[in-house]
Amino acid sequence: MTRTMFGRPLPGVAFDVAVSAVVALIGLAGAVNLPGGWAGALVCVGMAVALLFRRGHPGAVTVVVAALGLVQVIAQWGPLPFDIAILIALYSVVKYGERLRDGVLAGAVAAVGAVLAAVQTPGVLIWWVTALWYALVTGAVWLVALNVRTHRLYVLSLEERATTLEREREAESRAAVAEERTRIARELHDVVAHSMAVMIVQADGARFMLDRDPAQARTAVKVVADTGRAALEEMRRLVGVLRDAGPSGGDALAVAADPEHRRLVLAELPDLLARFGDAGLYIRSTVTGEPPALPPGLELTVYRxxxxxxxxxxxxxxxxxxxxxxxxxxxxxxxxxxxxxGRGRPLVSPAPSGGHGLLGMRERVTVYDGSLTAGPRPAGGWQVQVRLPLPSDPATEVIAA
Incomplete structure (x- = not known):
């Protein structure tokens, strides 16, 4: 973990302090021999102190350093060694400035300062040659800072993109877990509603036949017990999946891949028909056509x-x-x-209805763009008819929530 000082990383603070100290020492060391004397040294110290804040407030630092440089120009001290602070401030505003416009403006001011410094530079060269040299140095610093800024912003964009992708993955994981829990809740509803309906019918029948036909009553009670055991086992498996997910939701992919978290398939349809046959229905089943390979979610929909x-x-x-x-x-x-x-024997007492059977079926069928029709038959009784289009890609799997 990186240590901080004044809300900034400690290595950065130490580097800025070192840079400021070097600039200040340059000015103090030449206070006696350089033009301006101790007044020039004070200007140098002012620049050095301003550079301490070059990362957090690059624009303000550049303004302060430029103002002190203007004082130096007005005093006609000429270019001095501590003017390197101007280049450092220019570099900082281009690299750390919120807007590149500030860096462009600072570059223009530095170009004007280069011309003024060239005019005040003593020497044998004509002033425009010196101005060109100062401009080249200033331009090189500006371009280096621009390159570093571009790289810095690119790295920041990559970090932000990685953070965004991580948040999106977490959101997708939470959505997948929520979808899986919704599906499990639907399965629990089906297990409880269907199993309890069978148990209530058989229990009422056993009560009605207890004195008239004890053998048939015992058979009905056995059906109640077997149905209850099967329902309890499936409920334990589904609730176990919820518990394994943990308080934070867990990994939806791990939940779906759990070997105990099996989905019902059409191979188990004969057992379902047999259970309802034991419950008292006379069932005749017909299968036409060659069963294709169906996605697990589509098989589950047909089963339900x-x-x-x-x-x-x-x-x-x-x-x-x-x-x-x-x-x-x-x-x-x-x-x-x-x-x-519709010609079965009336129940001793009507089984309670959950009220969501047809709605649940319609919702499951809609997931696969299917159609459902349900209603009374002209000859008596009731009919449910469902058509589910096959997916174009057999590997495509959609789980009905």
Whole structure:
């Protein structure tokens, strides 16, 4: 960690103090022999003190140094060794100035000062040759400062860009974690809503058949227990993912790659149909076409649509209702149709509805630009039909939140 002094890095402060000390020593050492004497030395010390602030206030420092140089010109002392402070101030305003315009203005003033210094320079050379020499030196310092300024601003822009990219990565990571948590919350809703609907139906049936048909009541209770265990296991897995993410949200990619965080696939669809068959529905399933390789998110959407439609059939059509589940695969889309005859045995008490089944299905289907139609059939019962276009790139994966 870099140590600071007066809010600035310590190495920079030490360097500026050294530069100012050298300028001051040059003026004090020549106070006796150089023109101006001790008055010139005071001008030199003023310049040296001003240079201490050249990084933080380069414009003000340049004005002070130029004013002291003007005093030197008015006093007709001629160019002196400590005038190197003028070049240092010029370099500083070009390098550290907020606007390059200040550096250009300082360069123009320095050019005028070079002409005035040349006029007052004793020697055999004509004044314009000396002025040209001073201008070349001043111009070289100005160009070096401009090059350093350009490099400095380039480095600062790279640092700012790196900081911006880091913030964007953090924002994307937080958004991915939030999206993953939303998806998990949706999965928890599906697990609880569908499993509890089956358990309530079977529990009511067991209560109704307890005295009339104990064997069937025991079967219903077994279905309740099996459904509860499966739901609890899936809930534990999903909640475990949330806990593994940690208080800060964790890494969404690590969450998605967690081997325990498996997504339901269509290979598990027969088990789903079997569970609803055990719950009392007469299910006939049909698959047409060759199943293509689907993205995991699209498979999950198909699975949840079938699960939601069967849950609604069990709750509203009743036990012993006949349900037809059809999956049709084409080269352009996968189509799902679930319809019941509405002729099941009425439930002892209606199962409570979450009120978001169709909305949830429609939201999942919309993610993949699909279409959903649901409504009563003319012959009785209910029908849900979904069409999901296949992605042009099979490797493209979208997760329905």
């Amino acid at each position: 649509v079938v699960q939601e439609a069967l849950t609604n059939a069990l709750k509203h059509a009743g036990v012993d209702a006949a349900v037809e589940v059809t999956l049709a695969y084409t080269t352009e889309a996968v189509e799902v149709r679930v319809r019941d005859d």
